[in-house]
Amino acid sequence: MTEKETASEQNAPDTTTPGVASQPVEAPSGQPAAPQEPATPPKPEPKPEAPPAPVPPPPQIIRERVVEVRQEKGGISRLKIALALIALLAAVAIVGMLTLTVQIQNPDPGNAYPYTTTYDVHFPLAQPVTIGSTKMIALTAEDEMIIQIDQNPGQKIVVGEERKISERKAVITVFGARILQTNFQIYLRYLGMDGNKARFYLTVKRSNDVPQFIIDRLLPPEIDARPA
Numbered sequence: 704m705t706e707k708e709t710a711s712e713q714n715a716p717d718t719t720t721p722g723v724a725s726q727p728v729e730a731p732s733g734q735p736a737a738p739q740e741p742a743t744p745p746k747p748e749p750k751p752e753a754p755p756a757p758v759p760p761p762p763q764i765i766r767e768r769v770v771e772v773r774q775e776k777g778g779i780s781r782l783k784i785a786l787a788l789i790a791l792l793a794a795v796a797i798v799g800m801l802t803l804t805v806q807i808q809n810p811d812p813g814n815a816y817p818y819t820t821t822y823d824v825h826f827p828l829a830q831p832v833t834i835g836s837t838k839m840i841a842l843t844a845e846d847e848m849i850i851q852i853d854q855n856p857g858q859k860i861v862v863g864e865e866r867k868i869s870e871r872k873a874v875i876t877v878f879g880a881r882i883l884q885t886n887f888q889i890y891l892r893y894l895g896m897d898g899n900k901a902r903f904y905l906t907v908k909r910s911n912d913v914p915q916f917i918i919d920r921l922l923p924p925e926i927d928a929r930p931a
């Protein structure tokens with residue numbers, strides 16, 4: 704080896720890793736050593752794509768939506784008005800029922816009585832009962848019943864017999880104003896004793912048709928009136 708080659712080897716840079724012994728790479732026998740490929744740099748991560756910008760709806764769709772919203776609001780307003788009217792009518796009806804009165808007066812002459820309602824009633828014995836301003840008392844006398852009306856002498860009535868008891872006029876007012884009136888007659892048909900009470904068919908004949916609850920107001924609860 705010449706002096707120049709020796710100097711070149713001494714001046715060559717040391718490429719071995721410190722602390723690790725350099726081992727020669729031996730190529731397979733009969734083949735040259737494969738060249739080392741350079742390291743591939745990592746691929747950059749793809750950036751997320753931005754979402755597409757929203758496309759504004761056409762003006763026609765916007766106008767239709769505005770009309771729909773207005774219609775919905777209008778429907779809600781009409782519903783509120785309808786509910787308010789119903790509540791008002793209900794309140795007026797309740798107050799009207801509270802102010803409803805039935806005044807009993809002398810009858811008008813010459814009226815026909817085409818409307819009839821019959822009740823099954825039970826009179827307590829020897830107790831006054833008022834029906835349409837007419838006070839009645841039922842008294843027993845063996846097989847007969849004596850009906851005393853408005854402190855007049857009693858009328859005898861036997862089983863199966865019917866008697867006209869009174870004739871009056873009913874005037875119905877609401878809020879102090881007259882709304883209905885009718886003449887009415889009361890008839891009693893004696894059916895006999897039922898326990899300690901006298902049982903009758905009580906018939907109310909009327910010149911004008913009036914609601915059933917108006918007639919019911921003429922009958923006191925103590926006679927337990929039920930439609931016959």
